[in-house]
Amino acid sequence: MTEKTTWTGGCLCGGVRYEIGTKPSSISLCHCGQCRRQHSHVGAYTGFPRDAFRMVKEETLAWYQSSEKARRGFCSRCGSGLFWEAMGEPTLDVTAGSLDESTELRARRHIWVEFKGDWYDIGDDGLPRLTSAERLAEKQGQGGNS
Amino acid sequence: MSANGDLPGELPGGCLCGAVRFVVTERPMGVVNCHCSQCRRFHGHFGAYITVPRASVRFDGDATLTWYRSSAKAQRGFCGTCGSSLFWQGDGEALVDVAAGSLDQPTGLATVRHIQVASKPDYYEITDSLEQFPESAPEPP
Numbered sequence: 001m002t003e004k005t006t007w008t009g010g011c012l013c014g015g016v017r018y019e020i021g022t023k024p025s026s027i028s029l030c031h032c033g034q035c036r037r038q039h040s041h042v043g044a045y046t047g048f049p050r051d052a053f054r055m056v057k058e059e060t061l062a063w064y065q066s067s068e069k070a071r072r073g074f075c076s077r078c079g080s081g082l083f084w085e086a087m088g089e090p091t092l093d094v095t096a097g098s099l100d101e102s103t104e105l106r107a108r109r110h111i112w113v114e115f116k117g118d119w120y121d122i123g124d125d126g127l128p129r130l131t132s133a134e135r136l137a138e139k140q141g142q143g144g145n146s
Numbered sequence: 147m148s149a150n151g152d153l154p155g156e157l158p159g160g161c162l163c164g165a166v167r168f169v170v171t172e173r174p175m176g177v178v179n180c181h182c183s184q185c186r187r188f189h190g191h192f193g194a195y196i197t198v199p200r201a202s203v204r205f206d207g208d209a210t211l212t213w214y215r216s217s218a219k220a221q222r223g224f225c226g227t228c229g230s231s232l233f234w235q236g237d238g239e240a241l242v243d244v245a246a247g248s249l250d251q252p253t254g255l256a257t258v259r260h261i262q263v264a265s266k267p268d269y270y271e272i273t274d275s276l277e278q279f280p281e282s283a284p285e286p287p
Binding site for chain 2: 010011012013027029034035036037038039040041042043044045062064066072073074075076077078079080081082095096097098099101102103104105106107117118119120121123124125126
């Protein structure tokens with residue numbers, strides 16, 4: 001079996017396409033209020049070093065400055081949620097749902113769990129659950145985003 | 147919460163930037179998780195929707211609401227400013243699907259089922275005990 005070395009992805013209409021030349025991190029399921037609104041449920045993100053990323057097609061890509069330090073990228077034609085980018089950080093996050101199958105990645109944990117919507121339970125999936133404080137402390141320890 | 151006495155009678159909602167705002171005036175029975183490949187791309191993960199009569203959605207702001215024809219029979223609505231994924235509307239249907247995450251908290255709603263699970267991607271598992279349908283399912287009772 002050939003080992004996967006490139007991960008490709010894009011939006012629903014194909015106006016945005018990208019390529020990642022390294023194995024992205026396992027997936028974080030984000031329950032924060034911003035992900036809830038933008039993705040309309042739970043955010044699912046995987047991160048990797050920015051220099052491993054190549055934009056193949058971006059004619060319909062739009063950015064929304066969602067906080068002082070971060071912006072969210074989406075397709076302005078089909079509305080697909082694609083990227084989360086923190087200013088000045090060496091990594092970039094893409095939504096797991098924008099990756100082409102098979103991803104060969106796994107969800108590894110839940111983050112910002114105290115902000116989750118009231119219509120679902122995280123359930124007994126065995127994955128670690130980090131509050132926003134725990135996640136922020138972890139990031140400070142890493143010196144960056146994941 | 148006891149019975150329906152404490153539940154909000156209306157469900158206000160909107161997008162991340164606040165340009166799209168609406169009120170759902172009729173309570174749905176519950177939230178349906180859709181694992182189809184279109185929802186996955188659109189939302190960046192699986193979709194979670196309530197289904198209500200179109201006439202029960204009253205818009206207070208829709209200047210940035212943008213529609214994308216995602217299939218021969220349906221459109222998806224999103225905010226053109228912040229990219230929030232909001233609606234699924236089948237052509238000629240009296241019902242509209244509203245994404246659960248666009249509703250203001252608390253909603254008092256609960257998830258009732260999973261649909262299109264045959265299309266689920268490889269990066270997560272469904273671990274709850276809710277009913278599952280390989281493809282579509284009848285509208286919630």
